[in-house]
Amino acid sequence: MAQMGTLTCGATCPVLAYLSDERTLREHQQISLQSFRRKASEPAVIKLSDYSPAVTPKKTHRFCNAENMSSEAGPGPFSRTPPDLDASSMYSLRSVFPRPTTRLHDDEVGGTTERLLRPRYLCMLDDSTETGFRVVSANDDIELLSVQYIFVSYTRRHFYTQMAGDTSLSDIERERRRASAERDAAALIKISIDAAKSANTTAFWIDFECVQPDSPEHADASRSMQDVYRICDVVRAARSMVIVVGPPINEQFEHVESDFSSSAQLSWLRQWGDRLWTLPEALLCPRDHGVMLWYAGANQHKTQVVEKRNLPPYVWDDAATVGQLIDHYEGSIQLTQLELLVIALNSLQRRQTVARMHADAIYALMGLMRERVLVRKDDSAFQAFARLSLANDSDRPLERLYCLKPPTHTASWHTLQDAWGAKLWDITPECQISEVCDDDAVILGNLYGAHIDWAPLSSIDFIFDTSRSNVRLWRFCHGVACAVPAFFMLTQAIATLDLIIWQIITSAGPPMDSTDTLGLLLTFQWGFIAGILLLCYVTSILIPPLIITFYNGDVEQTQARLCGFQGMPDLPSVERTLFGRCRGRLEWSSHSLSEAAEDGIELYTIVDTVTMKAHVFRARTRPDVLMVCGRQGGLLRTLLCSYDIEECRFHREAVLRMETKILQRMSRMDLCRVSLTPRERYADEIVV
Known part of the structure; x- marks a missing residue:
């Protein structure tokens, strides 16, 4: 061996x-x-x-x-x-x-981070300045704690404001867009100031002014990166949200005449809703004052205030799914932690984004969770999801995820789909995940x-049905199997003894009447022997079928x-x-799933x-x-x-x-x- x-x-x-x-x-x-x-x-x-x-x-x-x-x-x-x-x-x-x-959930490599209760920076309205506002630190002045502000949401598909650190563009393209970036930033600032005055607030928050850029020169760069993925906390603390949409920037570069019709405005809203980071902002924004929609055309603009619960049919293709999330955050329905995680992740995976990291969708999901994890640039989407699940592990979603059977062998884990149609909350875990x-x-x-x-297959050991009838059958077969050889040997001994006695009597010449008596006795004995032999013969014929019947019975x-x-x-x-x-005895399982053939499977x-x-x-x-x-x-x-x-x-x-x-x-x-x-x-x- x-x-x-x-x-x-x-x-x-x-x-x-x-x-x-x-x-x-x-x-x-x-x-x-x-x-x-x-x-x-x-x-x-x-x-x-x-x-x-x-x-x-x-x-x-x-x-x-x-x-x-x-x-x-x-x-x-x-x-x-x-x-x-x-x-x-x-x-x-x-x-x-x-x-x-490596244990990714240890404090030094993947611990949790606190929520932002207030934004670190705000844009305060100030008519004395040339720009009409000034950026102040919200942590330096206690009077700013009571200041209400509006949150300005937009997408870089409509307004290009990112210049430094944009690695998705070549140097030539970046230089081409520099003038456009300055123009779009100025337009957004003007819209933000007008929206703040319209909402009777003295401050607004917009990302390119209130989030410090990720640069090596900045002493707080790591904290700035964490702030990018905690913008949802800023939305929660805002008075209201303003959604600014307009013509796509590619139409501006190609000098296409801007269309300001209702269908164009609806298309702009759809483009805003297709982005990854805008969905958490819409879910978490306050509902008390509605959502202001600001349509910014080339030479005109239009504003509209709508209730948040009325946004899904006009903004998102998956309106039914997003509607459940909005109803949850408005309090009209209550999703469990597990339902919220599954529905939100499925919806976020449909959104588009220019990826900063592999786990951007998971970090966007993190804004909806109670506990936050540290953002790690080297994390894959699965690692980030695993750490986030363990940090919020009230319903053990990661253990349930391992029990799902993907519809195809090429399906990604984040689809959260099961070939048998089960949902994540239908599964009860039987294991425990301790580390990532x-x-x-x-x-x-x-x-x-x-x-x-x-x-190579070989026979196995087994036990038959131990019911009373089977036990009696086994005992009968066992007893007969032991008794038949004993009876056969007994008849052989009796026959041998009779022959010896007969030879002794006949050699001595006994009287005629004694000989007749002995003959009758021998006849009876030979009849007894013949009966035993017949019984043995019949038993030898019956026992094999009985044993076969027994061994063909149920296996216990x-x-x-x-x-x-x-x-x-x-x-x-x-x-x-x-x-x-x-x-x-062997049967094909009815619980198996018929799967289509795939290459390499x-x-x-x-x-x-x-x-x-x-x-x-x-x-x-x-x-x-x-x-x-x-x-x-x-x-x-x-x-x-x-x-x-x-x-x-x-x-x-x-x-x-x-x-x-x-x-x-x-x-x-x-x-x-x-x-x-x-x-x-x-x-x-x-x-x-």
Whole structure:
């Protein structure tokens, strides 16, 4: 037998006990129905075990109901049986921690940040200045705490105000837009001053004046970057919001004549609503004074005050979804934390933006959450979402996310869609996430798991139905099987003794009457012997059908195994190999999902010997471990994960729905690192 080697992994990460030799590993993982083999011995002496554990067991796992079995059944399929020590040690995962893993939610790398209760800077109206306003620090003067201000919202698709730090433009294009930027900034300032006076306020807030630019020369640059992603807090504290829209800047550069019709104004509003950062601003702005719409044309303008709840049909394509969010913030309906997160993330993913970071959509979502996390430039969208979920983890959204089955294998995680139509709040987590790793993975713990056996199929041990009738049938067959040889030997002894006595009497010449009496006695004895022989013959004919009937009965308990196949095997052949005969015990699972074929996606089947179900699924790489992560609709949500030896990480390949009774035969897993991204299939990985 090939020697077993233990591979090390990262912190809080388990490792498969794979075969050390690469060639042996590939041969060990190959499987074919043609290589089925059956043990020579009949499964009369039975040893049962749990599933092959996904962690090294601390103790031997006995069959769950072994202690409740009757000890009076005697030898046979109903007797108490020892555990399967081989099954407890094969294909185990070991948790070793030789090297550290970055913990992104530690304070120094990913802690939380406080909300802005008031803006750090405000533009105060001041007629004595040339510009008509001055920028003041709201933290320096206590009198400014009572000042009301308006929040000015616009999009750079209509007004280009960003010059310094705009890496999306070339030097030539930046120089071309410099004059336009100065003109648009002056126009927005004039509109802001007029809107503030119209609202009877003495201050306004606009981003390019009140947010310090991200520049190395500025001593507070890091704080400025945090302020960019906390603009939603400024909206909350404002008196009202002004939405300024106008012709797109590309029409201005191309000198296209501006259209100021109602349809053009509606188009400008739609363009404003398509942007990523404008949605949180609209959701969080106060509702008491309505929202002022300012249509700024080339030579004319128009204002309109509307209620916030009336905006969705005119501003957003997904008006029904955004309407739910607005109703939530206006208090007419109450969404749960989980519903708010899912609906808001789906809506934000539809918006457009010039990305500052990979996780811009998540940081926009952060403005709607109670707890905030520090903005990290190197974060991926998943890392930012994971940290945000843990910081606001009242409903454990990240654990539920791992239980979703994407509609396609190319679907992104942030779609939050399930192939079975389940919502995130329909799932009850069965695991716990403790940490976020630096490789788009998390540390999962407190979950059940089992290893998937891809080795050549062989017979398993099992226990038949222990009902009273079956026990009596077994005892009868067992008794007859023991009595028939004894009766046969007894008749042979009697016949031999009679022959000896007959020879002794006839040689001595006994009287005629004694000889007649002895003849009658011998005739009776030979008749008795013939009857016993006939009984043995009849019994030998009846016992085999009875035993076959017994062994074809229902299986009450089996050795727990997850047998893996590539493609869809012939279930009768599988059952014949596992149990010796095919009686229709194995069935195709009705909980499996019919999936369309995709390039690079293979078809696999897992046969569970506990539930007697065969589950069909598609995956990019053959899974090694099954993990139970949640419940939904009375069934378990199980992850089928492959293991990356080089990265010491599990990868989710597929999701199955399975019956809950498999938990009785599974072991708890230690902390393990799991990624939602499927692992790339190795070029030399061959499954026959």
